[in-house]
Every structure is written in C-alpha cells, then in structure tokens.
Amino acid sequence: MATREERPTTGGRLGPAERGSAWESLGSRTFDLVVIGGGVVGAGVALDAATRGLRVALVEARDLASGTSSRSSKLFHGGLRYLEQLEFGLVREALRERELMLTRLAPHLVKPVSFLYPLSHRLWERPYTAAGLLLYDTMGGARSVPGQRHLTRAGALRMVPALRRNALVGGIRYYDAQADDARHTAMLARTAAHYGAVVRTSTQVVDFLREADRVSGVRVRDVGNGAEVEVRAHAVVNATGVWTDEIQRLSGSRGRFRVRASKGVHIVVPRDRIVAESGLILRTEKSVLFVIPWRNHWIVGTTDTDWYLDLAHPAATRADIDYLLDHVNKVLVTPLTHEDIEGVYAGLRPLLAGENESTSKLSREHAVARVAPGLVAIAGGKYTTYRVMAADAVDAAAVDLPGRIQPSITDKVPLLGADGYHALVNQADHLATRYGLHPYRVRHLLDRYGSLVHEVLDSATPELLKPIAGAPDYLRVEAVYAASHEGALHLEDVLTRRTRISIEYPHRGVDCARTVAELIAGVHGWDETRIAREVAVYAARVEAERKAQEVADDESAAALRATAPEARSVTTRPNT
Incomplete structure (x- = not known):
C-alpha cells in the first residue's frame, strides 16, 4: 500500500501542471488499480479506491463524462417505473443513494425536484398509482423530500396550467432529485484526485500488459501528442459503459456479459413554453416520458431505441424529436414545435443484454465480473447507483491486490464543494457584496461549485x-x-x-x-x-x-x- 508521502494530493485541481505530473506518474509508478473510463462509474471507482488507501490511476480517452454521463435525464431517482417491473431491490438501493446525495455527499449539486403524474383513468388508476408511490415513499423516497400529494383535476391544473383539461381527471405530485450529470461526474473525479488518485483525460488505452496469464497493466497513448507509456498495476477495472465489449476484446479476455447500447434523446425548450410549477411524468406505450425543470428551460425525454452505430457520437434524428413532440403535445394546451427547441442531445445507456427483450425492459441492475486474473469489468446499472457499482468493482478487484483492503467508505466522503455549502447559501447576500455580483448569480455559482466558489472568484x-x-x-x-x-x-x-x-x-x-x-x-x-x-x-x-x-x-x-x-x-x- 502507498504511504502518504507516495501519494501527494493536488487539492483536486486538474490543470495543465497536474496533467504533466500525471503523465510522469503513469509511467513511473506501480498502481494498485488502473481504472479505464472517465464516466460516473469510472470516477466513482477511482474515488472508492483512493479513499480505501489504494494507489489508483484513472485514464479516459476523451473527456470526463464525455459519453453517457453527460447525456442522461439528469435525475437522481429511485426509478419509479421499475416498481412495475418488480425490481424492488434496485429501487430501494437507488433511493438510499439519492438520500445520501441530497443530505451528505453532494447537496450543492443534487436538488429535490417535483413531478406531477396526471391521472387519465377514473376509479382504478389513482389507487394503483398511489400504492406504487406509497411503496416508493416507504422505501426511503420521502425522507428529505415531501411525500406524495393527491390533487383533483382543478388542483392539478393550477399546478400545471399548460395541461389540457381533457388530458387528465386528477393528479398526484411526488418528488425525486436532479443534478447536472457532467458537473457531478467532474466533481467526483476531482474529489478522487484530491484523495490521491492520478486522473488523466485524453489518454487512451491502446493495449493491455500481461505477465504470464494475468493482466498487469495497460499501455496508454496521449491523444494530443501521440506519446505512449506503460502503466503497471495489480488490477485493471474496465468501467467504459457502452464500450465495455470493445475494451474486453482489446484485452484478449472473454467477457462474462454483453452490453447493449440504447439511445436516449432529449430536447430542451424555454421555460415559458410550458406554464407549470412542477415537472411532469407521462406514460407512453413503451415507457415513461419526463418533462423536467432545468434552470430557465424544460428537458423533455427520453426515447429508448437500440443503437448499433458510432458509440462516440449517437445522433438524434427527426424521428426521435418528432416522437418526443408528439407524446408531450398530447397533453399540452399549446403544442411545442420544432422552432421552440433550444437544444438536443443524445446519449447511450449501457444495458446488460438480454434475450429477445426490448431495451426499455432490460434490467438496470449492474454486473461485475473478474473476467481474467487482474481484470475486472463492470457495466449496466443507473447513474444514481454509481457509488454502489464502484464499491462492488473495487471489492471484485481485491483478490488481485496485495494485502487486505479496507471496506468502502464513500457513503461518508462528501464531494468537493459540499463542506460548508449550506452556510454559504445563508451568506449569499454577503458574498454578492464582497464580489460585486447579484445575489442570484452567487446562488447559481454555489449550486455549481459549492464551497469552491471562493476558489473560482478570488x-x-x-x-x-x-x-x-x-x-x-x-x-x-x-x-x-x-x-x-x-x-x-x-x-x-x-x-x-x-x-x-x-x-x-x-x-x-x-x-x-x-x-x-x-x-x-x-x-x-x-x-x-x-x-x-x-x-x-x-x-x-x-x-x-x-x-x-x-x-x-x-x-x-x-x-x-x-x-x-x-x-x-x-x-x-x-x-x-
């Protein structure tokens, strides 16, 4: 295990100087763990390993969160629809993680958000939905957020005047949580660096190192200048999401599971185009559709279709956009048009492949496998449960690490910016005066950087x-x-x-x-x-x-x- 002197920290800074020293470290040190992939799971693995006292390096070919982890619905949620699929364990686990984010780990980044579920059928739908939401609340969904609230049609329309009167007979409001996924992932990686992890982006794995029958590290290339170096490690974790199978083939090892890419498309429209005090969750013939409040905008999504093309650049089509517009317009008084759209983004969910199943019904459980001595792969799961996935991956790698490793403690490790955040919110007016900014601007910065706001502004x-x-x-x-x-x-x-x-x-x-x-x-x-x-x-x-x-x-x-x-x-x- 590394001593404190062997693992100098950078305070979580990932700047040009740190990038240079990271390259030197990759070629000169032997790590306990090398993590491939700078998405939320890879960053989570790096933080989990570093806070257990392990020497860890994280390498990413592109940018932090450049794949799935910047293109999600931006929700930390239990997955209400998974109750219908009887995945109670997944929902309970996700709700516990949501609670940790809201209260301890990332209160500056993760915020409560309300949704209205419009009821369109009399008699049976209200008790059926209420029973599901009661289960959601009792599993942990109503700890730091309010529980469900039942509304008449008039009450629902007062909350969301944008709804057509004939589109509902009543409604139920419930709460989940949301976050800027890319910002959260970047802060996660910076927190890992703060605790000693070597984090380097634009650094692509081009080969695996082997000693006898075991993986002993990776060969990486700086995609900026083409330089290559060998990185020695006791174990490697493949946390590359939809690229899991490709990295598996590169390693020469046979995988224990396959990953299917499912494309999810979202559109972003101005806040004034949908008059509402709450987000919406709507049933579709395949799944659900969210209308999510996002600063001065609404995010409408998502689609759920197989994708077999370029994994780096999933493309939204007019058919995807029309699908979203058609479904949301079924309930809106004033329909959205293509001209209302400010932004569009498409992402790929890494789903564990099943037999003859549509992507909307594939399990969101994750899988971890030691696919070869010295090599662990992790895939599947939900953004919300990244921390659990990370801990499972490090546990799986433990057999290849020297000595006994400590248990995971990331449920007790706040992300950078969390400590002191609540006090700074109360001091927002004073901070505004100090920096010559409007208080609303300071609050916006606090919700992006937390207590690092001084580092940003000073x-x-x-x-x-x-x-x-x-x-x-x-x-x-x-x-x-x-x-x-x-x-x-x-x-x-x-x-x-x-x-x-x-x-x-x-x-x-x-x-x-x-x-x-x-x-x-x-x-x-x-x-x-x-x-x-x-x-x-x-x-x-x-x-x-x-x-x-x-x-x-x-x-x-x-x-x-x-x-x-x-x-x-x-x-x-x-x-x-």
Missing part, C-alpha cells in the same frame, strides 16, 4: 466577473476555471460539459465559441491558429448535429454526424 479580475457574451447565464471566469482547475482541454469540453451552453441556447454555443476559446487560450497557451481551429471544429460539430436532426433514420444521421472533425484524435477503440 483570483478573478473585474473583466472575468462579467457574463459571457451570448451565454449570460455563465461568467467569463467559469470558462477560465474549467481549463485551469477542471481538466477542460478543448473548447467543446467547456461548452458541452463544464457549462451546458451547447443545449441551453438556440445558437448551441456557436455565437460565444470565439470568446470562450480566447479565455481558455490564456490557460493552455493557445496561439491564434489553435484558437481558430478549436472554434472551427466546434462549429462543424454543431452543424453536423443539426443536419443529422433533419433526417429520419439512424444510419443517415450517423453518417452526417461523422462528417464533423474531431477535437481529439482518438482511434477506433475509445475508452468511455
């Missing part, structure tokens, strides 16, 4: 405390901080994940791309040529996505999306 010049032109919900200093502290290496990292400008504005980030690139340039030392390239690559990505969203089928959409150049030169086997 070094900012008056110019950096101004809003980004074209994306005024964000300050200029946030773009700088994303590059200096949060591991953002490219313009798209800032516009799509460190902020959510790419889905929150109709221009999808193009109008402010030049401004943001110039802010990042000061951190990374970009010249004019590099700035122009970053802007051009991002603009081409947005244009390709827009074109893909005009065609009806996946194959055509994927082909159009593939025409855009890549910010990173990742080869055919990406990590997450």
